[in-house]
Amino acid sequence: MASLNIENVEKSFDQTHILKGINMDIRDGEFIILVGPSGCGKSTLMNCIAGLEDVTSGSISIANQDITSVLPKNRDIAMVFQSYALYPNMNVRKNISFGLEIRKLPKDVIANEVDRVAKLLQIEHLLDRKPGQLSGGQRQRVAMGRALARQPKIYLFDEPLSNLDAKLRVEMRTEIKKLHQRLGTTIVYVTHDQIEAMTLADRIAVMKDGHIQQFGSPQEVYDNPANRFVAGFMGSPSMNFIEVLVVQKQDRACIELAIDGITHYLPTPDQEQRVRQMVGQTVILGIRPEQITHVIPHYDDNPGIARVDATVEVIEPTGADTLVLVRMNGQEVNCRVDPYEARQPGQVMTLMLNMGKAVFFDVDSGERI
C-alpha cells in the first residue's frame, strides 16, 4: 500500500511523442482508472509506472521514494495483463508461487500464501491444472491471484477484462471492486471501457493524445466534463452536442432552439455564469440524453425545466428505456424516454428538457465555457 506520484512524465519513441507531460498524485488506497481511446498513451503510462519502459523525462515515485530508474522487480508492484500472461508450462500453483520462489521465500510461507490467494479467489480446485485447461474467466482469476500473491504496494491492471464475454466481464468487475474494498490497496487500472471506469474508479483520468484531459471522481467527470472530448467519451449513449445561439430574453441569457419550425428560448442554468456573457455568440450546448425525457408532471416546478414538442424520427428500444431521435436546430438529438411513453416515428411527442444540467462548450476549441 502506497501513494504514487507522477511528475511531468514524458515519453517518446524517436519522433513520436506518446506522453506529453503527465502529472498525477494518487493517494494511498485509491482506485485510479486511466481511460481513453486506443492510442491515447494509457498503456504506455502504465508500462512506465511498472518500469517496463523508461520515461524520457519526469519522475515517478512510490511511497515518496523516487523509483524512476529502479528495475521493475524492485518497484514492488504487481501487474495483471490483458492476455493474462500466464506461464503456459507451469500449473496454476506454480504460476502463483513463481514470483515468491524467485524472491527466495521459505517453502512454507509460499505454500501458505498460495493457499490464501486461492481461497480468496476461489480457485483452490484449479491449482494443479495448466493454463491451457482453464476457461477465460478462470485464467483471469489466476492472473489476479498471481498479482495478489506478493502483497505489493501497488497493483496495475492493464485492460484485464477486455478478453472476457459481456456477462463474465460484469461479474469480474464487481469482484475486482469487492477485492479492492477488502484489500484497500492502491490500484491503477487501464481500460477503454467508460462503463468500467465509471463503476470501479475512485478517480478517473481521461486521456487523449498523451495528455490527461480531466482527472476527477466519476460523478465529477460525468456531470462537469472539462471539455467536449471528455463529455462525449463518458456516458453511453453519449452526450448530445447542439450548436445554439445565446440571446437575451426578459433579462435572462437564453439559448435559441428551433424544433419543427418553432423557436424556443430556454434559460441557461444559474451555475453556468460565463455563458451569460456570451450573448449574441454561438456555443455548443451539451445535454445528456437522460435530461430530455417524456413528461414527468411533478418535475415541472424544477427550475430549468421546459416542455417542447418534437417529431420522432427513429426509436431504439433498449428494454429499460427507449431512445428517441429528434431534431433540434437541425441536428440529431437522442432522448431517453419511458418505453410506454415513446411515440412512433413520424408522430409528435412532448419532451421535457432539463436545462439545469446543461453544459456549454466553445465552438472552436471544444473547451468548457
Place this chain on the structure above:
Amino acid sequence: MSQTLTSSSQAVRTPAPARSPADRIAQWIPKLVLSPTLVIVVVFFYGFIFWTGLLSFTNSRMLPSYGLVGWDNYVRLFNNERWLVALGNLGIYAFLFIVICLVLGLLLAILLDQKIRAEGALRTIYLYPMALSFIVTGTVWKWMLNPQVGLEQFVQSLGWESFQFDWLVNPDFSIYTVVIAAVWQSSGFVMALFLAGLRGVDDSIIKAAQIDGASRFTIYTRIIIPSLRPVFFSAFIMLAHIAIKSFDLALALTGGGPGISSDLPAIFMYQLSFTRNQMGIGAASAMIMLLTVIAILVPYLYSELRVKKHD
C-alpha cells in the same frame, strides 16, 4: 396449421431435379484428380516396402529370387562385423548430430531474437546451407577437411607448423567429420524452427516474469525454453529421420572410409544390395532401418493426432 401442413407436404412431393451430366462430372473430379497420387503412393511406397520386406526373407543375390530362407538374412546381418560398425557409427552420429543441432539451433535463435539489426540478412545466411544438397555439402567439407589442401594445410601455411587436423583420414575420428558437416547443414533450419517458436511467445509473459523478479536467464530457462517443448519435439523427429537416412553426405565426404570406419547403415544397405550382390541381406538391413524410423515416428504421430482430438 393445416395450411402449413399442406404446403410442406407439397414440398416433399416435388421431385428432386435430375442430375445433369456436368453435375456428375463435377462430383467425380476430386476423385479423378486424387487417384494418380493414390496409385503412386500405394505402388511405389507401400508396394516396394512390401517387396523389400519379402526379399529380406529370400535368397536373392544379384537379382531378386524367391527361395524363402526364413530369418537367415537377419541372422547373417547381425553377425556381420561391418553392419555392427555401421550401427555403432549411426548411434554416435545420430546422438551428436541431434544434440549439437538442437543446442546450436536454440542458441542461435535466442541470440537472433534479441531485436538485433540486420536480423533478416543473418537469418538467411544461417538458412542457406539448407539450400544445398548433402552431396555438395559433403564435397565442400571433404576439401576443407582434407589435410593436404584444407584447414590443416592453411593453418600450417600461416606458420603454426605443428597444427594437426586429420580427422577425415583418421579411422578413429572420421565419423565425427560427418557430424560436423551435417550440423553445419541442418542447424540453421533448427534455428528457424526455434525462432518461430520464440516469436510465438506472448510478449506480456516476459513482462510478467520481469515484474515477478526473474532475471533474463531465469526467464529463458524456466519459462520460454520449457514452453518450446513442441518445437523440440518436431525438431528431434526431423533430425532423427535425417540421421537414420543419412547416405549421400557420408558417401560424398568419406565414402564410408577410411576402411569401414565411417560406414552408416544406409551406405551398407546400398553397397550390399547393388555392388556386392547380397540383395537379401541388403533388404534385411533396409527393413531394420525402416523399423527404426517407425519406432520414432509412431509415438510422434500418436501424440500429434491425440492433440488434434483434444482441441
